[in-house]
Amino acid sequence: MTPLVLIPGYMLDETLWDDVLPVLGEDTPCFHGSLREGATVQEMAQRILDASPPRFALAGFSMGGYIAREMARLAPQRVLSLILIATSARPDSQATREQRAKAALNTPPGPFRGLSRGAIATSLHPDRAGDAQLIARVRAMGERLGPDVFLRQSLLERGDLERLGEVVCPTLVVAAAQDQLRSLAEAQELRDGIRGAQLEVVERSGHLVPLEQPAMLAALMRRVTLR
Structure with missing residues (x-):
């Protein structure tokens, strides 16, 4: 089974995924990417790459989606597939x-x-x-x-709307229907900007999809990791 690297979001840690992991199953080896260190998106991405398996699927939640896309650009030969959850490519206002x-x-x-x-x-x-x-x-x-x-x-600068076309791996974009922080339009920008990307919308969930709808999210993630 393809290893899966999980990246949390702003001021969240690896326990964000605690309810998702049991549904993913023991046959999916999971590794946690940490955002505790690094002052730039590229620094964070490189730190996680250095600690990751040789080749892997990659999931990034919210701020972690920016880091995940940078990893996919830095090491396209290593990132086999990408799952972007409740995230955006826009810079902060x-x-x-x-x-x-x-x-x-x-x-x-x-x-x-x-x-x-x-x-x-x-x-x-x-x-x-x-x-x-x-x-x-x-x-x-x-x-x-x-x-x-x-x-x-809080001081991290992010935004890569113009560079979405540099992501070349199969990509699934997951949006939440009741997300008040990230809009469906932002998810559609990701889908349209990354060649071949697919978009799924999780119903009855706010922004924190891994905590609010872990089973639904895990089912979508398994579609990618089982490829």
Whole structure:
């Protein structure tokens, strides 16, 4: 079975995939790419490549999608297929960059608590926005990563809309029907910009697809890894 490298998103760690892995099955060897280090997309991509198997399928969630595409460009002979989940190729708007930088540079004193409950709730399907257990789980990921990672990831410059055509491996784009952070139009841009890419939309899910609809996501991912 083709190894699968999993890359999380902004202020998320490898536990993002905990509910997906059992559905993928033991016959899919999985490796976790970390975004704890690196100040640029290329640095993060190269670090994960250095720790990855010789050839592998690759899945990137949200910010991890930018890193995954850079890996596919840096090592096209190694990345056999690509799964892009709830992500985009657009750069952040000026307002978003300023908001993130302000938050990162003005972290309140005391222990770092991860992303705010309000920010996490906004990223979820409306039916899950009050799920205290799920929100706590996401906050715990950010708390484990800490303030230094928060600063680096918040200041990360990203955007590769003009370079999508350089991705040459089979690609599946996965969008969430109720994603308030990434639009269907952004997913369609990925599909249209990467030659031969396919698009699937997961219903009844907000942005955090691996946590909200892990079984549906795993089924789509297996279609790629079983090729």
